[in-house]
Each structure stands twice: as structure tokens, then as C-alpha cells.
Amino acid sequence: MDQVGQYNRNAWDHAHHTSLRQWTEPVSTDEVNEARDGIIKIKLTPHKHVPQAWFPELRGKKVLCLAAGGGQQGPLLAAAGAEVTVLDNSPRQLAQDAFVAQRDRLTINTELGDIRDLSRFSDQSFDVVLSLGAGHVEDLNTVWQQIGRITKKNGTLLSGFTNPFEYIFDLKAWNEDKLVVRHTIPYADIHDLTADERQELIVDKGEPFFFSNSLEDQIQGQIAAGFVIVGFYEDHGGGPLDPYINTCFATRAVKVSLP
Ligand SMILES: C[S@@+](CC[C@H](N)C(=O)[O-])C[C@H]1O[C@@H](n2cnc3c(N)ncnc32)[C@H](O)[C@@H]1O
Secondary structure, eight states: OOHHHHHHHHHHHTGGGSTTGGGGOOOOHHHHHHHHTTOOOOOSSSSOOOOGGGOOOOTTOEEEEETOOSSSHHHHHHHTTOEEEEEESOHHHHHHHHHHHHHTTOOEEEEEOOTTOOTTSOTTOEEEEEEOOGGGOSOHHHHHHHHHHHEEEEEEEEEEEEOGGGGGBOHHHHHTTOOOBOOOSSOBHHHHSOHHHIIIIIITTTOOOOBOOOHIIIIIHHHHTTEEEEEEEEEOOSSTTTTTOOOEEEEEEEEOSOO
């Protein structure tokens, strides 16, 4: 594995001690029971739930949750009757899915892996793919191409993103609730911060490394991989831009052509 993958694995294994804790806390048995009754409250962005209308029939369907460990989306989709695989780079995040599965008698296949290499999955093997790890990948287009290969025709792709413009701001100022324009997009913590800034603002805080991607990578990348976008919503990102604009968004896409 490359250095970013190794570093981010360790960061996510310890993310329950950081500002990212929200993404490491498993769902409750009550939420699982609601999903068993067909009310699936999963998030692709920090606050809003995915509209129920975005889910195709899930019973007996093969669902792949990418970079989605943490005991959240996978267990609820399994409770709704899907055959779920969760692939994540963090053993601790996957352990949260295994914990919920055992607690609530669900079957979930957890796989330790990197969304940048989906070669373990065969062509057109999933009815639904949920993708959450875009912000940890520098070359997002290769991930979309692989998702396009493994998604069945007419299959669904549900994805969550941070709008790249969040990354034009100086990170230290951002953390102090100030907006200081500094960076160009595409931005990457590993390329655009000085070594001292990386140490202080990322490593010392135990945060993972992020990549902004571009809107073109996030949207056109899906289209180029054979998907059409059929749904979209925005959500608060949780930073100093919240009073002005939503910085997170989700897309629903359907696979229309084979790559
Ligand atoms: C924001 S969390 C998303 C999971 C969470 N269940 C949620 O509700 O959104 C991001 C996840 O991506 C995983 N991740 C980061 N880089 C990855 C990569 N290259 N391949 C696979 N998973 C990755 C992390 O381990 C972490 O569990």
C-alpha cells in the first residue's frame, strides 16, 4: 500500500478520538429495526438522510458500500434485505460493521481494501454501489471507471461529496472559523501544505489526508463511467461557510451503458 493509504488507515483506525468521530459511531438497534421495516435512514453527507425514493428494491440485491465502514450504512442496507459487502481501508471501521452485524443478527461481508483497486470484484456484480471515499483519493476517475465496470446495467450508484471550493481556504484560518482564500483547485493536503503545516494541522491532530478533487472529477467522472445523474441534494458541511452556502452534496446515478 502507498504512504497515503497507510497513513489514512492509521488515522481512521483512531478517528473516534478526532473531529471525524461522527463517522465511526455505529447505528443503534432501533435504527436497524426501522430499516427492517423499510425505513432506511442513511447519510451520504453530514446531516441529511438519503431520500427513501433514491433506494431501488433492496431485498435480495447485491449492494457494495465503498469506504463506508463505521457500522452505519452497511448494517441498515443489510437490515432492509440487501446482500451487503462493505469495503474499507480501516480495520477498526470494518470492526464496527461486524459489531452491529453480530449485535443485531445481520449478515455483512466486510472486506479490508482500497477503493483505488476494485479488481477483486467481477464485472457487473452489484445492483447498488454506495461511494463515500472520494475525498481520500487523488485520481477519482479511475475509481469511477472501476465502479462502472462492477455495477450492473440499470444499477444504482449513490455518492457523497465535499464541494471542492471548501479547499480554496487556508486550513489554519478555517479551523479558527476565518475564511482566507489561499489555494487553487485541485488541492491536496500532501501537496499544498508546507511540511510544518501538515504536521501541525493534520498529523498532530490525527486527521487523515484529504484531496479536493474537482467538480468535473466528481460529476463528469461518473458520467464518463457510464452513469446518468438522476438525483442531487446539498447539505451543510460543518465549517465556517455554513451560514453562506452548503458545501456537501450527494448524487444518485443510474448505470446506462457498459464501459
Ligand atoms: C467519512 S468515512 C465514511 C464512512 C462512514 N460510514 C459514513 O457514514 O460516511 C470515510 C471512510 O473511508 C475510508 N477510506 C479512506 N480512504 C480509503 C481508501 N482509499 N479505500 C477504502 N476506504 C478508505 C476510511 O477508513 C473511512 O472509514
